[in-house]
Amino acid sequence: MSELRRSARVASNKRGSPADEPASHQTKKSKTTSVAPDGEKKVDKIAEAKMEDAEPETKEENAEPKMKPRSSPSESKSKELIEGDEIPDLTLQNQDGGEISLKKLAEENRIIIIFAYPKASTPGCTRQACGFRDNYEDLKEHAAVFGLSTDNPKSQKNFQTKQKLPFGLLCDPKRLLIGSLGAKKTPQAGTIRSHWIFVDGKLKSKNIKVSPEFSVEEGKKQILELAKELE
Numbered sequence: 613m614s615e616l617r618r619s620a621r622v623a624s625n626k627r628g629s630p631a632d633e634p635a636s637h638q639t640k641k642s643k644t645t646s647v648a649p650d651g652e653k654k655v656d657k658i659a660e661a662k663m664e665d666a667e668p669e670t671k672e673e674n675a676e677p678k679m680k681p682r683s684s685p686s687e688s689k690s691k692e693l694i695e696g697d698e699i700p701d702l703t704l705q706n707q708d709g710g711e712i713s714l715k716k717l718a719e720e721n722r723i724i725i726i727f728a729y730p731k732a733s734t735p736g737c738t739r740q741a742c743g744f745r746d747n748y749e750d751l752k753e754h755a756a757v758f759g760l761s762t763d764n765p766k767s768q769k770n771f772q773t774k775q776k777l778p779f780g781l782l783c784d785p786k787r788l789l790i791g792s793l794g795a796k797k798t799p800q801a802g803t804i805r806s807h808w809i810f811v812d813g814k815l816k817s818k819n820i821k822v823s824p825e826f827s828v829e830e831g832k833k834q835i836l837e838l839a840k841e842l843e
Contacts, residue, residue, distance in 0.1 A: 691792065692791075692792060692793070692794045693792055693793060693794070693815050693818075694815070694818075695815050695816065695817070695818060696814055696815065697814065697815050698813055698814055698815075699714050699715065699717075699718045699724075699810050699813050699814070699815070700714055700788075700789060700792050701714065701715050702714050702788055702789055702792075704782045704783055704784055704788075704789060705765050705782070705783045706765070706768070706780045706781060706782055706783065707765055707768035707769040707771075707772050707780065707781045707783070708765065708769065709765045712780070712782060714789070715813070717756060717758075718810060718812070718813035719813070720756075721755065721756040722811065722812060722842065723754055723755035723756070723809065723810070723811055723835060723838060723839070723842075724755060724756045724758070724809070724810040725751070725755050725756070725757050725758070725807060725808070725809050725810075725831055725834075725835060726758045726759075726760050726782070726789075726793075726807065726808050726810075727740060727741075727744060727757075727758075727759055727760065727806070727807040727827055727831065728759075728760040728761065728790060728793070728795050728803055728804070728805060728806045728807065729741065729759065729760070729761050729803070729805055729824075730761065730797075730802065730803045730804075730805060731761060731762075731763065731803075732761055732763040732767045732768055732770070732771035732781070733767070733770065733771050733774070736805070736824050737761070737805075737824070738771075738775060739824040739825070740805065740824035740827050740828065741759055741771070741775055741777055742775055742777075743824060743825065743827070743828030743829075744757055744759070744777075744779065744828055744831070745775065745776065745777050745778060745779075747828060747832050748778050748779065750832065750836070751831075751832060751835055752778075753839075754835055754836070754838070754839035755809075755835045755839075756779075757779040758779060758780050758781070758782050759777070759779065759780070759781040759782065760781070760782045760784055760789065760790065761781070761782075761783070761784065761803060762783075762784055762785050762787060762790070762803055763781075763783060763785075764783055764785065765783055768781040768782075768783055769781075787803070790803050793806065793808055793818070794806075794818070794820055795820060804820055804821050805821065805822055805823070805824065805827065806818075806819055806820045806821065806822060806827070807819050807822065807827045807830075807831045809831070809834055809835065809838065811838060811842070816838065817834050819831070
């Protein structure tokens with residue numbers, strides 16, 4: 613009986629058992645059987661999806677919606693001219709309602725003097741305008757003379773007629789020229805009494821916040837000096 617048990621164990625060992633297989637073979641087998649047949653494909657698909665999500669957005673996707681820029685109140689303000697700047701490319705009405713191009717004036721007159729006053733037919737503005745009137749014969753030989761205010765053509769015409777002013781008066785109700793020349797009293801309203809001289813279409817002299825008398829005297833003096841320099 614002992615012989616029979618021994619021979620049975622020997623036969624069983626010869627056929628081989630899982631315990632007798634090499635460790636390397638067992639490891640390899642466990643690896644292949646632990647992974648599902650389509651496991652690699654699933655992993656690849658997940659990885660690809662993650663890579664696609666990680667890709668940066670294009671410039672078009674990141675771009676802000678295209679909108680027309682709005683100009684702020686500060687941006688819409690006229691740039692204040694300094695000496696040497698070109699005369700503004702503006703067209704204003706005169707006392708008769710006619711259109712006066714500043715650029716054209718500069719082409720036709722080598723020297724231009726423009727004096728600004730707060731309001732037609734008020735005392736200080738009348739003294740200023742009449743001062744230029746009384747010196748007009750000397751001034752017109754060398755320069756074109758113009759008054760400037762925010763008044764409408766009718767008010768300017770009445771002022772011109774009543775005071776017998778021999779020069780044109782420009783209307784600037786929106787203070788486009790007044791603002792660009794730096795003579796706004798406040799951002800909302802008002803004009804600072806001033807005068808400016810342009811030579812060959814460029815700002816030569818800037819006189820802001822002056823008295824009526826000084827405006828006339830200094831304006832005439834500057835014109836006569838410039839005339840000598842340009843001879």
